[in-house]
Amino acid sequence: MKQNFILSLHPMTKLFFVLFVGISVFIIPHYGFAYAWFPVLTLLALLAGSEAFKEFISLTLKALVILLIIVFLMQLFFYPGENVLGEWWIFQWTEEGLLYGLSLTSKILAIGAAFILFFRVTEVKDFVKSLEDIGLPPMGAYVVLSTLTIIPEMKKQMNTIMEAQKTRGVETEGSLMVRAKAFIPTLTPLILSSIASTEERAITLESRAFSAPVKKTSLHKLTKGSADRILPIAFLIILILLIVWRVMS
Known part of the structure; x- marks a missing residue:
């Protein structure tokens, strides 16, 4: 499976990236920032290879789209608000419900897509x-x-x-x-x-003496490259800068 730069990264580096995405969408709460992560994640899936890209798109459409539609409609029609934008039958939608629906669905899309990408470019045995x-x-x-x-x-x-x-x-x-x-x-x-x-x-x-009280050894070894040492630090620095910018703005 390790065929290019993204696939060859250490599993923990990929996990740090997922955490980076998840934390960043809460630091920057605007839904536009969270929605912008999806094309970035799609590009990364494409760079990881055609197979990873197809699985990423397929799972995102199957697992997230219906959920996002349901969550958005629930917030749009039932979230309390005063600025009514329209109504139909017994339902009415407000500006507050629209904004909260966009905010919530954008975070679900960003975090959910990040986890889907993680498991498309990371073998389970490597992660474990x-x-x-x-x-x-x-x-x-x-x-x-x-x-x-x-x-x-x-x-x-x-x-x-x-x-x-x-x-x-x-x-x-x-x-x-x-x-x-x-x-x-x-x-x-x-x-x-x-x-x-x-x-x-x-x-x-x-x-195989799995429960034996001795130190276990494994033939399966994982190694870290220079990118695996640099990227987590870069993610942390970017998060700190985002927090500083958020506090100062």
């Missing part, structure tokens, strides 16, 4: 290893790893089960009702296979 390197116990690292990988693994198992259903002549495509009928019978084998997989992992970990 970086957490171990800064002192996270192996048990905690395993919990993080399991949490981050459980949904993709269950999705793979679901696809396998659905393909098996197709080979048996079960109709799995078509209307929503047809897909629902095909989905419900897959829940039992999916749950049972997940339980079996968990048991197999536990046996595998114990066979």
Whole structure:
């Protein structure tokens, strides 16, 4: 996966960037600043490679757009305010609701897109290893790893089960009702296979002395380059400058 500058950065450097984005949108509360982060993040995803860019755009559209629309409409119609801009039926929207909706959705978009980009350009195993390197116990690292990988693994198992259903002549495509009928019978084998997989992992970990009270070693090593030492300092300096500018303005 490490093919260019962005992908080759240390996971903690990428995480510092995500934190930098999240903190900066609260230091500079104007929604224009927060919305401006999205094209920047899109450009970074493009520089990371076509695959990362496609996944970034796809996940952003699937995970954030509907949420942003719902949040914006809720704030627009129900946020208390005095300057009424318009009304329809029993609803009315105010200037305060409009501004608060723009402010809230802009922050959600910036932070959400930053996290999506982070996991598109960072392998989970590298992220977990970086957490171990800064002192996270192996048990905690395993919990993080399991949490981050459980949904993709269950999705793979679901696809396998659905393909098996197709080979048996079960109709799995078509209307929503047809897909629902095909989905419900897959829940039992999916749950049972997940339980079996968990048991197999536990046996595998114990066979490798995972719970033994000794110092653990790893063949997987992460190294930091010059950019990984410079960028976190640069992010911190920029945040300090933003705070100073915010206080002085």
